[in-house]
Amino acid sequence: MNSQNNMPLELHACMGLNACKAHDRLGTNECAGMGTCATAAEHSCHTLNNCRGQGGCGLYGTGEEQDRPGDNPCAWRGSCAVPINAERFSTDGPNQGKSVWQRARKVFEERMKQSGRTFGPSPSPVGPTTAWLKKNYNPDYNACGASGMSGGGSCI
Amino acid sequence: MTDSQRQNLLSHLQTAVEIELSTIPIYLYTYYSINRIPSGCDASKNGQALATYANQAGGLIMSVAVEEMLHMSLACNLMRALGGFPQLYGKSPGAYPTNLPHHKKGFSVGLSKLSADQLEKFLGIEKPEKKGAKPEGDNWETIGQFYDYITELIEKETTDADFKQEAYQLGSGKGYYAASNIDTIYPKDAYYIQQPENPLDPAARGSDQAVYPNNDHSGDLRIVKDKKSALKAISTIQHQGEGYPNDPTHEVDDPEKDEDSHWFKFNQLHKEIKKFSAEELNCFIHPFPENPTRASYPSQFYPLVDLANAVYSYLFLMTEVSYTLKGNAQNTMFYIGMHKGMIFILDKIIGGMRYLFLNNKAGQALAPTFENYQFTSLASAKQELVALAKSVPASLGLDPNIIARIEVLPDVNVGADGIVHF
Incomplete structure (x- = not known):
């Protein structure tokens, strides 16, 4: 819920992926696509999301799943941690080796265009870095994976 | 074919x-003995090489286990294609060291931390068959010969009509299997993390370093529906293990030469581990015991080992x-249960x-013992599992997130309505 007007928020997985004005965690963004952080519940990895659209993506899951970050169809079908740190890259599928956040932003922009909606630029063109997330979002932010290559450490 | x-x-x-x-617990035990992101190696003159090897060894062993x-x-x-019912529960070796099922006498492998000796055992498991070796259905010498025997049975005794049960198999396109993930990959150089990020492309620092030891096209889950798909399933198993038959070096498992065989991956690790002394290796290898059992541990650990x-x-x-x-x-059952169960429950319990x-x-x-746990009944197995999780004393440090995840695992007791409950 938006604390200012009690309107339900569309859940989304990260910075720049919000569908409406005031639909970021702080409720202060001016426009779709301009929010600073996720409204989806923070979670640390694959199948731990509680709802549609809450999967961050990129670390576990099939190539197809990893190609739709922030766009999972159902609870527990998301592919990875929320929020999506900028360092994260897909480990499988067509986006393998490329930025997960930038793929999520592209998927978001396609969804907005299909819906006939306008949207603004993300506060960051590359997504939130781990350092930014730790400073502005959660000092204990982490992602998952034993290789440590998520850029967000490892999760419990 | 006849009955x-x-x-x-x-x-x-x-x-x-x-x-x-039987190979899964053996590989996983060695995998979990590795701290893939060690900080304790930095003081060594070989610190960078040790840290790189640690992550590589972890990635390669996990890539094989997957x-x-x-x-x-x-x-x-x-089995399902032929109308059979595979039995898995209670079929893990249970006691170690062990021979592989129906392997000829003399081979033995156990639960052991990473070492040159253990990698030699892994090479024994994945040993490529000699050219012209005869198929062996029992007392087999190599896994390849055992599968050659099965191939002969399929070729000689079956027709397409024998493989008619498709509905209950685990197929592709359902999210059940992914060749590559964040645990199978590893960096070319573990010290990449000390390099500054490119602010215009923060993902590049890691992705430029990433090695992907598994590739999708080396083989995937597939529905067996005729002789051709049955034989393809067998060849996938053989090639990924011992290498593509046209490659005398047994290095690759596919004609595109995009993926190394299991044998080659272990051979690579075996060669490289010899560059380091035992003392150096201790900077990233957990001090796991050999072939531990529940009974070998102090009783205060039983609740966690049982879980x-x-x-x-x-x-x-x-x-x-x-x-x-x-459907x-x-x-x-499989997608939610296995992903959550393997990655976010068992992995985290052992990690702790x-x-x-x-x-x-x-x-x-304290290391995992990978013993078969006998639930009282199928009907109450989920409840028994939850009770075990809740009975672990706080002193053993089980994260509350893990208990919460166990509570939402699918219940294996599926009723007549066919609905899976949690």
């Missing part, structure tokens, strides 16, 4: 399932039950155990 031929083939396929299954799970599933699909074994066994129970379900029920110490003279850590 007796079908039963004979099913019997050998069940052995195949148990061979693949494909062993695929092989087990393919063998199960073959780890129960989760381990529940994973096989969920898989076995998945082969009796189809959404199967998807709910490693930092508890036995307080013995050797300074050993």
Whole structure:
């Protein structure tokens, strides 16, 4: 819920992926696509999301799943941690080796265009870095994976 | 094929399932002995090489373990295609060291931390067959010869019509299997993390360093529906393990030369580990005991060891039950159950155990025992698992998130309505 007007928020997985004005965690963004952080519940990895659209993506899951970050169809079908740190890259599928956040932003922009909606630029063109997330979002932010290559450490 | 031929083939396929299954705890035990992101190696003059090897060893062993799970599933699909029911629950070796099922006498492998000796055992498991070696259905020397025997049975005794049960198999396109993930990859150089990020492309620092030891096209889950797909399932297992037959070096498992065979991956690690002294290796290898059992541990650890074994066994129970379900029920059981169970429950339990110490003279850590846990009944297995999780004393440091995840695992007791409950 938006604390200012009690309107339900569309859940989304990260910075720049919000569908409406005031639909970021702080409720202060001016426009779709301009929010600073996720409204989806923070979670640390694959199948731990509680709802549609809450999967961050990129670390576990099939190539197809990893190609739709922030766009999972159902609870527990998301592919990875929320929020999506900028360092994260897909480990499988067509986006393998490329930025997960930038793929999520592209998927978001396609969804907005299909819906006939306008949207603004993300506060960051590359997504939130781990350092930014730790400073502005959660000092204990982490992602998952034993290789440590998520850029967000490892999760419990 | 005749009924007796079908039963004979099913019997050998069940052995195949148990061979693949038995490699999983052996590989995982060694995998978990590795701290893939060690900080303790930095003081060594070989610190960078040690840290790089640690992550590489972890990535390569996990990349093999993931494909062993695929092989087990393919063998199960073959059984279901023929109308059989694969048995997984209670079929883990249970006691170590062990020989592989129906392997000829003299081979033995156990639960052991990473070492040159253990990698030699791994090479023994994945040993490529000699050119022209005869198929062996029992007392086999190499896994390749055992699968050659199954191939002969399929070629000589079956027709397409024998592979008619498709509905209950685990197929592709359902999110059940992914060759590559954040645990199978590793960096070319572990010290990449000390380099500054490119602010215009923060993902590049890691992605430029990433090695992907598994590739999708080396083989995937597939429905077995005729002789051709049955033989393809077998060849996938053989090639990923011992290499593509046209490659005399046994390095690659595919004609595109995009993926190394299991044997080659272990051979690579075996060569490289010899560059380091035992003392150096200790900077990233947990002090795991050899072939631990629950009974060998101090009793205060029993609740955690029991939970780890129960989760381990529940994973096989969920898989076995998945082969009796189809459609959404199967998807709910397998997709949610296995992903959550393997990655976010068992992995996290073992990950935490490693930092508890036995307080013995050797300074050993608590390691998984991978013993079969016998649930009281299928009907109450989920409740028993939850009760075990809740009974772990706080002193053993089980994260509350893990208990919460166990509570929402699919219940293997699926009623007549076919709905999977949590």
